[in-house]
Amino acid sequence: MKKQIISFRRLHYGWIVICIAFLSxxxxxxxxSTPGVLILPLESAFxxxxxxxxxxxxxxxxxxxLCGPFAAAIMEKYGIKRVMxxxxxMLVVGTGLSAWMKNIWEFTLLWGLVIGIGTGFTSSVLGAVITNRWFKERKGLVIGILTASGATGQLVFLPLLAKLATEESWQLTVLVTSLASFFVILLVLLxxxxxxxxxxxxPYGATGTTETIEPLQKPLGNPFSSALKGLRYGIxxxxFWLLAGSFFVCGLxxxxxxxxxxxxxxxEHGIPEVTAASMLAFMGIFDIIGTTFSGWLSDRWDSRWLLFWYYGLRGLSLVFLPTALDSTSFWGLAIFxxxxxxxxxxxVPPTVRLCNTIFGEKSGIVFGWIWASHQLGAATAAFGGGTLHALTGSYTFIFVFAGILCAVASGFVIQIRHNYKYTIQETI
Structure with missing residues (x-):
């Protein structure tokens, strides 16, 4: 019993913080990921x-x-715990109330506004801020682990939610997500x-003694103003534009x-919704492996070349996807x-690492704006993909065009200067 207590005390508290952040x-x-299994039931119901x-x-x-850069500034001003x-x-309220929605405006209010803001403050920016505060070493690995939480979320939730949506009701699906959010709130508070x-x-890996720890100094001023200053600094x-442009394609x-x-x-190709959701969740297993390994690699290799290959290979896989969907063989989709x-x-890990190297202490807010570009790309594909599908009746052009954009992103990242540190004086 004594050995167990000593072992627990030797565990750096940063790893406990990472576990809480991972669950959040x-x-x-x-x-x-829930809307992916809600689209068809909602279209059928209403x-x-x-x-x-x-x-x-x-x-x-x-x-x-868009919440990302403001989230970073607000966390610095009011604290990570309060923001979480x-x-x-907001996620508890937004998902819980959506069980009673019947109109598009309610769907837009709850899933567009309330849940959009709620998830925006629990995004990769949260992981970047926590990692910078709690770790001096193994930052790439930690970012990789936290980024992999997105894949784990798919893996845990998607098959269950798809089964509930098809065999029970879509209302039960959203209530389950609401309860999960409430459980994590309790862990954060404790x-x-x-x-x-x-x-x-x-911080993990830092040298010195606890007496040298600087006291917490909350930044003065309006956090919204700080976020805008971070944008002016970055642009x-x-x-900044090369990272933001490539990350736009990443989100898209x-x-x-x-x-x-x-x-x-x-x-549209005759694959049942539960099967498709399980495939997407199964993709999450490989995402966990790939993202964690990417974090390890970003501590050891040039992040520019990592991103060059990531975007290029992703583009090839998207060009291949229509062929895999049309194929009667299971192996085509399995390979994809x-x-x-x-x-x-x-x-994400090499992008965060490049941002930290280039923008230093301002990297949290600057990465928030780069992350905003990522999600603007995602929004473009979500709505644009639906619009083009309504006009053409097919996803083929959309997948191939996205693959071409990934090739463009490969060209962006390789132009970033190696080990470059940006200072405001260079712009004067």
Missing amino acids: LLVSAGIR GWDSMSTTFPLAFNLALYG VCSLT FMKERPSDVGVL RSKE STNGLIGTHLIPACG IIFYGLDWVAT
């Missing part, structure tokens, strides 16, 4: 068309991204800490396209699931 991001990711159902989701994805509790409460100094330790750098080709439209696309799953969000 997991539930948020599960809720973000007679809505694909343009009507995808607009609230595009609004959701846009807000999810407030955002998770175990979440702001900084290493709150528990008398240094003067070419590297993942959350917005595959996350929103893969299940309906499978339905494995290949695309390994690449799904592997781009």
Whole structure:
């Protein structure tokens, strides 16, 4: 018993914080993936068309991204714990009330506005802020683990939610996500800490003694003003535009396209919704492996070249997807699931690492704006994909065009200067 207590005390509290953040991001990711299994039931129940159902989701994805830079500034001002509790409460309310919605405007209000903001404050920006506060070493690995929470959320939630939506009711589906959010709120209230100094330790991997820990200094001023200053700081750098442009394509080709439209696309090829959702969740297994390994690689290899290959290989897989869907063989889709799953969000750790290297102490807010670009890309694909599908009756052109854009993103990232540190003086 004594040995167990000593072993527990030697565990750096940063890993406990990472576990809480992982669960928060997991539930948020599960809720973000829920519309994929709701589109067909809602269209069937209320007679809505694909343009009507995808607009609230595009609004959701846009807000999810635009909240990022403000989330980073608000966390610095009011604390991570408060922001997490407030955002998770919004998810509880938004998902819970949506069980009684009957109109498009209610769907837009709850899933577009309320849940869009709630998930926006529990996004990759949260992981980036926590990692920078609690870790001096293994940052790439930690970011990889937290980023993999999105895939884990799919893996845990999608098959269950799809089964509930098809065999029970879509109302029960959203109530399950509401209960999951409430459970995580309790964990945050009990175990979440702001900084290493709150528990008398240094950040993981830092040298020195606990007496050298600087006291928490809350930034002065309006957090919204701080977020806008971060944007002005970033946009003067070419590297910001290269990272933001490539991340726009990343969001377009993942959350917005595959996350929103893969299940309906499978339905058009005779693949049942539960089977398609299980495939998407199974993709999450490979996403966990790929993203965690990407975090490990980003601590050891040039992040620019990692991103170059990630985007290029993703583009090839998207061009191949229509062929896989048309094929009567199971192996075509199986190859896509494995290949695309390994690449799904592997781009995040090297992007965060490049942002930290280039923008230093301002990287949290600057990455928030780069993340906003990611979600604007996702919103573009969510709504644009639904609109083009309504006009053409096929997803083939959409998948191929997204693959071409991934090739363009490969060209963007390789132009970033190696080990470059940006300072405001360079713009004067």
